[in-house]
Amino acid sequence: MAKKKKAAYADREEGKGYGVFQWIIFMIVIPLLFALLVTLIVMTVAGINVLEKAKELPVISQIMDEESADNGKENNERVALLKEEAKQKDVKIQELEKELEQSKREVEELLTEKDRLELEIQKMKEQEKEKEEKKAQDRSIISTYESMSPKNVANILVNLTDDEAVEILSEMSTDQQADILEKLPPETAAKYTGLLSGSS
Template identity: 60%
Template structure:
């Protein structure tokens, strides 16, 4: 019984010794080497974690575990590249929107100018109609006046014309027939008749 207990203690001591051997011979030197390597690489300016991610991305199982801002998506595009691409797309859309707004403003301005031109043309047309109506009315009035003079005797017309201005008298005479003009001029004073004859020749 005592021998058996001693054997168990030796086995336990032996197992403990193997664990210690692994710890002192493998684990501690490995940790020390890693620490020294980290210090040297950091001093050399190498980003150890980025380098580890870069190496890990080539290892199939490890690459699936890496998930950070610089990780690649299914299309092989990193998140940073995707952000830059999306920002560029947003700027492009904003530029298009700005261009469309400018085109819309230009169209509004053009439409406003067209409406203004339309209003101006309508006013001008209205004025022309009014002028035309006034001219027609005046012509109608003149025709009625001439018809009245035509119905009067040459002597009475001559008496009226001497009291009018030369321009008015010549205008009335010019609207009458040549035969009527001759009859009226015959009834006028010689100096007036000569003057009106001269003015009538200039009118005709």
Template identity: 55%
Template sequence: MAKKKKKEEFVEIEEEKGYGVFQWILFVLVIPLLFAITVALIVMTVAGVNIFEKAKEVGAHVPFVSKLIDDGGNNQGGQTDKEKIVSLQAEVKNKEAKIEQLEKKLKTSDKKMEDLLTEKDRLEIEIEKLRQQDNTADAAKEQQNSENKKLSDTYEAMAPKNIASILVNLSDNEAVKILTEMSTEKQAAVLEKLPPDKAAKYTKILSGAS
């Protein structure tokens, strides 16, 4: 019975020792530490320091804490890695669509440029044809003038009587044209050899032409 009582007293003493150590730790370490942290937080808040950013910077240097921060940052903004991938893929598709639009515009511009060059070539060919036609017309006119000059020279060398005999067999337009190529003296000499009605008619036409 005495042994049992001593044992109970010993247990009570040990329990009191355990409570004493816990209380010592609580009052000496934990409470002052919490108080110091609280005072530090108040001072930092008053000083304008972002407590959470500061904690993140400090925690980034601690391996386990930095991993937790990184994991928390991956979900920041409500986006997971898969969602970010989907977002980036959508952005790539958007860029590809814009590139395709620019390529279409470039092709349209190239087509317009090609059409303009084709039209330019066509106009140059048309201009060249007109020049050739103009040169041909000038050449034909020059040849005609040359032939008329030769014919005029021939009639100038002929006797007025012979010329008159030729003109009466021609149309009025042809006869007047030949007379026009002659000098005034030659015309007068030929008209004297023509029948009076022809001479009067040709004289009137020549007067109107001059």
């Protein structure tokens, strides 16, 4: 019976068959990690900064120095790139500011030109209005002269300036002009006829 038990136990052991790798993990690595974790916790509770102490070790400090040197080199390159980008952006900003100033000047010039043109339009409207008023006034004067006899009109025209006389005559019909010119002295009639033909 003892032989049977030994044989059954041996069969069971062969079925389990722990390998060397499993044995190393279970017997060495896991207990070592557990011990390391417990040590870290105890040291942290005791107030010891484990990372500072680790930096004091020559191998770890050398690795950290190499990493910081690599990081410093990368950071310096990155800083140089960022400075170059900042310079380019400053140049672009200055160009845009110049364009903005130029645009502001152009807008001011256009607004000044607009104001000047509006003033000119206003003056032209006022002049046109004055001309219309003068025409209406002249029309009423002309209608007065048209209602008068040609002899009376001729006597009045002789006392006016040549321009005024020609202006009055030019507003009248050709029949009325002929009647008035007949009543004028011949040299005056000739002068007014010449001025009338020149004005028309």
